[in-house]
Amino acid sequence: MQQDIKQTLKTMYENLSKYGIDQPLMPISLLTLSGYFATRKNKLLKLFGTSAALAEAGIYLRTSLKGKYDIWQDILEHENLNFSGKALDLGCGRGAVLNELAKKMYHPDSVIGIDIFDPKYQSGNNFRNAQQNVIDNKIADKVTIKSGDITELAFDDESFDIITASFVLHNLSEEKQKQALLEACRVLSHAGKLIIVDLTRNINLYQQILMQHDINNLHIREVGADGWWSGPWISSSILIANK
Known part of the structure; x- marks a missing residue:
């Protein structure tokens, strides 16, 4: 049990960096809220509010x-999945999914990651960090990262056998979601798979x-506690679509 906790914390630290x-x-915000509850005089509010946050x-x-x-x-x-084909990761960010997908692909120049790299999304995603993670994972021969809008993909019809989108x-x-999904379907090959993990x-x-x-x-399935964003009231699911 203790070893499992240590391994989990080690993995979390590595992914954070x-x-x-x-x-x-x-x-x-949640940690700030816990600090607020910790200063309350009401003992029950202090205990349960701090613990919950x-x-x-x-x-x-x-x-x-x-x-x-x-x-x-x-x-x-x-x-x-067809790992001998071509893959596209929509909204690749720093490459968390992109890199693991590329490790599975068989051929050079087989994976493209695309992201608008907009700082308003708070997560510190930028082209330089994404490219560095590709280099660190020793998959630069397989991966190309592009800055672009997932609602207007500059690729030919049926170009990719695997398309992923993670959160x-x-x-x-809603209108942009529709545009992005229709673009994904357009560039997905016959018998290709679109895999979405999201709220x-x-x-x-x-x-x-x-x-x-x-x-x-x-088909759709929920993923349980691995996809809880603070609790089961904000859960995640997988959608897999076959063209």
């Missing part, structure tokens, strides 16, 4: 720094959009 924290203002911050950090990585490792290990689409407006509250909308455009071979 490479890829940062998703929306870091959220755990900061700290627990939510801890759950959030575990999901951001370990849980989401475990989700993607499970997908890449067990989903039947990116929920940052967009459960958004996944049903993605399903509706895809089905409205004749992408009917899809």
Whole structure:
């Protein structure tokens, strides 16, 4: 048990140094709230308020720094994907999914990561950090990183056999989400797979959009505690669509 905790903390630290924290203002706010409760005179409020805020911050950090990585490792290990083809990671950020995907691909120049690298998303994503992580993972021969808008992909139709999107689409407006999904479907090859991991509250909308455009071979599943962003009230799900 103690060894498992040490390994979890080690993994979280390594991922923090490479890829940062998703929306870091959220755990900061929760930790600040715990400090507020700790100063209250009411003993019950002090005890339960502080404990709840700290627990939510801890759950959030575990999901951001370990849980989401475990989700993607499970997908890449067990989903039947065409690793001999071409892959595209939408909203690649610093490359957390991009790099693990590239390690599975068989051929050089087989993976593209695209991101607008907008600082408003708080996570410290930028082109330089993404490129450095590719180099550090020794996969530079397989990966190309591009700065671009996922709602306007500059790729030919049916260019990719695997398309991934990890906690990116929920940052967009509903109209932009639709545009991004339609673009993903356009560049997805026949028999290719689109894999989206995102907040459960958004996944049903993605399903509706895809089905409205004749992408009917899809399935959804929740991922449990690995995808809790502070607790089960903000859960995550996987959507896998086959063209």
